[in-house]
Amino acid sequence: MALIDKFLKRTLFEQEFEPPLNILVCFSKHDTGVALCRVANYLTHSKSKDEQIASLHLLEKEEYDKIENIEEYKASLYDGIIEECRKGTAMVRTFIKPSEDFVCEILSTSYKLDSNLV
Incomplete structure (x- = not known):
């Protein structure tokens, strides 16, 4: 029984100090x-x-420049995505960015948002 109590305490301790997912x-x-x-x-x-x-x-x-109204595009694009993400408790942020170097943009955004999972 002491072993089970020790395991449960350790599990609860790990859960309390696990950093939130970004x-x-x-x-x-x-x-x-x-x-x-x-x-x-x-x-x-x-x-x-x-x-x-x-x-x-x-x-x-070039594709980004063709968009006439970015807000309408963003609303239509994120329609299904926002609904999917909001099923949980996490805060949801949305971005649309033009880029010539996707990898560099992903790394830069990840750093700025302090993401711990990409």
Whole structure:
């Protein structure tokens, strides 16, 4: 019985001091964004801490420049994604950025948002 008590105390201790997840979901296609947000939502779903999901949609500069109204585009793009992410308790942030170097943009955004899972 003492072994079980020791295990339970250790498990509870680890849960209390586990840092919250700050997930950065990066994508260039809508279907990929929805799927990745489902995974991010699953990872944060059982947590009770202040966790965040940042959804970053990357576009080529030429493609980004073709968008006439960025707010309408953002609303239509994130329609299914936001619903998916908000099923959990995590705070959801959304971004659309033009970029010539997706890897550099992902690393930069991850650093700025202090993401611990990309």
